[in-house]
Amino acid sequence: MDQVSTAPPNIPRKNSRPGVVPKAVGLNCPGCGAPMALRTFSNAVNVSCPNCGAILDATDPKFKILQEAQRQYKITPLLPLGTRGKWKGVTYEVVGFQERTITSDGVDYHWGEYLLFNPYAGYRYLTEYQGHWNDVTVCRALPQQGKATYGTRSKDRLIMNGRTFTQFQTANARTTFILGEFPWQVRMGDKVEDCDYVSPPFMLSVESTGDEATYSLGEYTPGKDIWAAFGRPGSAPRAEGVFANQPNPYGDKPKDFWNLGGYFVSALVVLFVLSWIVSQHKDVFQENYSYRQTGQEASFVTPIFELGGHTSDVDLTINTGLDNDWAYFNLALINEQTGEAYDFGREVSYYHGYDSDGSWSEGGRKDTATLGSIPPGRYYLRVEPEMDPGHGVNYTLSIERDVPMFSWLWLALAALVVPPFFLTARGWAFEYKRWQESDFPIVTQSGGDDD
Amino acid sequence: MAKITVNCPNCGAPVEFSWASSVQSTCTYCNSILVRTDVDVTKVGEVGDLPNDASPIQMGTEGIYKNLAFVVAGRIIYEYENGGWNEWHIVFNDGTSGWMSDAQLEYVISSEYKGASGESIPPGHSIQVGKQFHWGDQTYQVTSVTQAHYKGVEGQLPFQFWDADDCIFADLRTTQGRFGTIDYSDGDVKPVVYIGDAVDYNNLKLKNVREFEGWTR
Numbered sequence: 001m002d003q004v005s006t007a008p009p010n011i012p013r014k015n016s017r018p019g020v021v022p023k024a025v026g027l028n029c030p031g032c033g034a035p036m037a038l039r040t041f042s043n044a045v046n047v048s049c050p051n052c053g054a055i056l057d058a059t060d061p062k063f064k065i066l067q068e069a070q071r072q073y074k075i076t077p078l079l080p081l082g083t084r085g086k087w088k089g090v091t092y093e094v095v096g097f098q099e100r101t102i103t104s105d106g107v108d109y110h111w112g113e114y115l116l117f118n119p120y121a122g123y124r125y126l127t128e129y130q131g132h133w134n135d136v137t138v139c140r141a142l143p144q145q146g147k148a149t150y151g152t153r154s155k156d157r158l159i160m161n162g163r164t165f166t167q168f169q170t171a172n173a174r175t176t177f178i179l180g181e182f183p184w185q186v187r188m189g190d191k192v193e194d195c196d197y198v199s200p201p202f203m204l205s206v207e208s209t210g211d212e213a214t215y216s217l218g219e220y221t222p223g224k225d226i227w228a229a230f231g232r233p234g235s236a237p238r239a240e241g242v243f244a245n246q247p248n249p250y251g252d253k254p255k256d257f258w259n260l261g262g263y264f265v266s267a268l269v270v271l272f273v274l275s276w277i278v279s280q281h282k283d284v285f286q287e288n289y290s291y292r293q294t295g296q297e298a299s300f301v302t303p304i305f306e307l308g309g310h311t312s313d314v315d316l317t318i319n320t321g322l323d324n325d326w327a328y329f330n331l332a333l334i335n336e337q338t339g340e341a342y343d344f345g346r347e348v349s350y351y352h353g354y355d356s357d358g359s360w361s362e363g364g365r366k367d368t369a370t371l372g373s374i375p376p377g378r379y380y381l382r383v384e385p386e387m388d389p390g391h392g393v394n395y396t397l398s399i400e401r402d403v404p405m406f407s408w409l410w411l412a413l414a415a416l417v418v419p420p421f422f423l424t425a426r427g428w429a430f431e432y433k434r435w436q437e438s439d440f441p442i443v444t445q446s447g448g449d450d451d
Numbered sequence: 452m453a454k455i456t457v458n459c460p461n462c463g464a465p466v467e468f469s470w471a472s473s474v475q476s477t478c479t480y481c482n483s484i485l486v487r488t489d490v491d492v493t494k495v496g497e498v499g500d501l502p503n504d505a506s507p508i509q510m511g512t513e514g515i516y517k518n519l520a521f522v523v524a525g526r527i528i529y530e531y532e533n534g535g536w537n538e539w540h541i542v543f544n545d546g547t548s549g550w551m552s553d554a555q556l557e558y559v560i561s562s563e564y565k566g567a568s569g570e571s572i573p574p575g576h577s578i579q580v581g582k583q584f585h586w587g588d589q590t591y592q593v594t595s596v597t598q599a600h601y602k603g604v605e606g607q608l609p610f611q612f613w614d615a616d617d618c619i620f621a622d623l624r625t626t627q628g629r630f631g632t633i634d635y636s637d638g639d640v641k642p643v644v645y646i647g648d649a650v651d652y653n654n655l656k657l658k659n660v661r662e663f664e665g666w667t668r
Contacts, residue, residue: 122556
């Protein structure tokens, strides 16, 4: 950093205009005689009479009428003229209000523009459309031009301060109501072409009149912030719908959730591997059996076996010698001490053969059922096989204690994926609503052409 | 800095040319506009009443720009169909001088850019919005052309400027926030280019500004 040289040049400091700049007093509208105020000293070029709506020449001591009252209706701005508030570190006073209107498909849409003033820092704007506010300043730099192609459509882009703004809407806006004073010429019916580019929460607007273009940058601002700053009573009107540069409330949340979900999935996998390692995989029972359907009662019970350790899973595996056949097993794991029974059934079937496409097979000879959360104790199995009459099978029943269970892993994975999926869908729905209001709505039906 | 004090040829009051390059000054007692020649000063005109403007800046306002202190030494006031603006002649404590414009309380500090002398700048009546110039490392684009007229003058100026009437100004901007003006005050033959930056009021750290009824700084 260079050192600031604070000694000013040696030039006499004589104030050519000493004293405090006074407020104008005793002003009256030449049209209707109503008393008037000037809030911006001689910065005002035009001022409208609050009573009759005539537009007056504020630079003329006699307040020459520039435009007779054309007012068809009267609007009460949400921020009354004269309201002061501290906004972005500067005390501003609301000194002017314009309503602007665009007509689209025969429907009029109105928005309000508030002119804020500080005699040192200058002017700033607030705009309001159906409860959506923007804090607007005039750009000092020119944007860079760009273009983006989306399928067969192309949108203009503007790059400003390193942000890329996408073309949103072009409309012809006209001034339909004027209140207060302005440092430029204003008239009812003034027309500008307004082109908006968005990069939420920012909006870059280009206002063109003739060959001159003015660029302004708006930042989406919650109404409650403005209510607080300007000390308005009650609460700000609720924002209706989705505004062009309104930040997507789901914005980065789906991404965060996906990321978070990723961490959880990794954690799950680690947990699963660990539980696999610490699981005992203990074979507690194995026995070979033979069955033939003879029409007689076929149920039997196995010898008692011990399920040790803590409450955990049990795998029952039926390994059969089925060949182009099926068998059904009614099974119950019964606690010898308490009599508590876990009933379940398994079907095992295995078919194979050759056809014109070559060899094929269906099903398998082996089946494993997992029973979750079985407390330790002495157990036995009750087994009742079923087959077609005359058919028979040799099979082995084996029981393994304390195996890790896959099903909770899948459930946990699903639980982790659903919230980000839901948020992503909500975020997309928000973007869809945003762009429905633009000249470039998101096309949902293929082949549809809504231009 | 050599300070030159002369007596006003009109009323005899002392008039200072406190900045070595000042060519013109105004007598604060009789409002005569004085132009310095080698040995003497000549009265060339008289300032009228200054328009009732609401700029917070005044003669003697001090500020800091790019780590250099400056003071406001003079002023030219222009008016055009949609309002008016001030060009404040500011003198830095390294002896250089520049201009601080104040249009609807938007502030730009600029100084003359000699690098454009080799370029062909279209005459004022044919320069158009959109025209681009490459000055330094930036591309300046004409964003507005204004037909203005001289409204008044005050204090010390680095050139003679007292009987101008209509003049054309082309304003230019860049994508980096730089600002330029082509000044056709001397006619189409000698357009003068100024380049500079738009600045925030608060960053200028201005002192000795005007006060406004109902407002604190």
